[in-house]
Amino acid sequence: METLKVNESENNTPTVEGGAPHRKPEKKDKERKDQKAAAKSKGTNQSQASKKGGQGDVELKGITCKKAEDLSEWYQQVIVKGELLEFTDVPGCYIYQPGSYRIWEFIQEFFNKRIRKMGVKNCYFPLFITEANLQREKDHIEGFAAEVAWVTEGGKNKLEKRLAVRPTSETAMYSFYSKKIRSHRDLPLKMNQWNNVVRWEFKHAMPFIRSREFLWQEGHTAHFSEEEAGVEVRQILDHYAAIYEELLAVPVVKGRKTVNEQFPGAHYTTTVEGYIPAVGRGVQAATSHCLGQHFAKMFDITIEDPNQKVKEGETRDKLFVWQNSWGFTTRSIGIMILIHGDDKGLVIPPRVADVQVVIVPVGVTAKTSDTDREKLYGQIKDMSDKLEGADLRVECDFREGYSPGYKFNDWEMKGVPLRIEFGPKDSANGVVTYSRRDQEGKDTIPIPDLATQVPELLETIQADLFRRASEEYAAHRKIVRDWKDFVPELNQKNVVIVPHCTGGDCEDEIKKDSSGNVEGQEVDVRAPSMGAKSLCIPDEQPEEIKAGTKCINPKCGKDAKMWVMFGRSY
Structure with missing residues (x-):
């Protein structure tokens, strides 16, 4: 391996x-x-x-x-x-408390800035979808049928026609698209909404990672050609990867879903895949789909062919538009927590921390005079003002009745990236003492250098969090060439990259046979009992598939087409 x-x-x-x-x-x-x-x-x-x-x-x-x-x-x-x-x-x-909702706001600000440059405009569509509209697209609704929540009564009256609470908004939006798009001049149409969706599933719930109601953004766009749509699919996927890597300090693998795992009704699906080291499981982090012309045909979203030459009085042929949809959810917050958190609590990357720096007074006792206390607090306030002037988010912890040790532990549990301690001895030495949340130990910074050194230190923390997580993910992506090594590597908390035929039936067989049902592929009792499913076909293939290379599944017998990443997953 x-x-x-x-x-x-x-x-x-x-x-x-x-x-x-x-x-x-x-x-x-x-x-x-x-x-x-x-x-x-x-x-x-x-x-x-x-x-x-x-x-x-x-x-x-x-x-x-x-x-x-x-x-x-x-x-x-x-x-x-x-x-x-x-x-x-x-x-x-x-309930999303301010601490988590602020992270979501940072994600919104980051993503909005990028998609607006692409010509995407934010909007909002209703929460409820008529049953007739939802069921217009058979393959799509079958993908969500078991999770749709229905409203059957309004007040004291039973509704004549029940309403679905949106699990996703393709069918809610595309009737409007059919009206809005009349000519090739109306293309591309690019809309996005930040909203909530409900998927009434009964799997093990896990806050942020898997819940019945969650927050997300869903972008829906229409294009003249497949090529134009394909360019956008990849642009969005790059933006999603940037949210994880640049904001959340979480490494991801970009790739394409196999047909088995792609979005219901999609032409193809691209994805960014994360990894949770504590359990050795993959996690789908975000997806960007090319829907092709599938929904356009269902909802009659057409234009006249602008390139067709016709005689006077003749009409041009109608063309179906090419569509994309793409979504990013609050699952991202859970992934961040699971990767960076430690035995003391949260570890929040500086770029998404509501409080980046907390300043805690120390050395203040019952014997400290009011004058000395006010002087020390005044110095702390001056430091806070200086750091805020450097565009940092700062909190001064002047809470009475709490020891410095309590405050240290409290802020550590909340994941604040940098803690500054300041007391009479620090004041006399002209320094502050600081502790990084992501590592043990203390050091000092001269007070005059705070506005320059603290921002640099926060960027170092951000980079170190990403580096450590990236190294761990890379160490647990194993190339496996022989079926006998498949489950043993999964049991070592790895995801595996294997030569595969990309066939759906073969994938199903691998999932079944890697769940401990086949002799020689026993699942470690400490590992999840689930089998491995395909996570993605990585964009970065480890090497070219050599002629004659067979699929990893010994029951398959077909030639391998691509290296495919498999793993136990959320």
């Missing part, structure tokens, strides 16, 4: 599978779990700090389990105690 080199140029109760196989919970079991988790998280918040009387007497209830020992419990504690998310009494639906 070979390890790919890193390219340096470049719920309910949340359930993370990683233990022994277990029975599939029934629907009521899951809802009870969700309600229990909601109650538990509420109790945790209420008892998180208990004051006993004086300064330094506040106890912080931090993360009580290790990420490597119980990822599911760790993840729940991190997102709740880190104040990113809160459970509700509706299973699979969550």
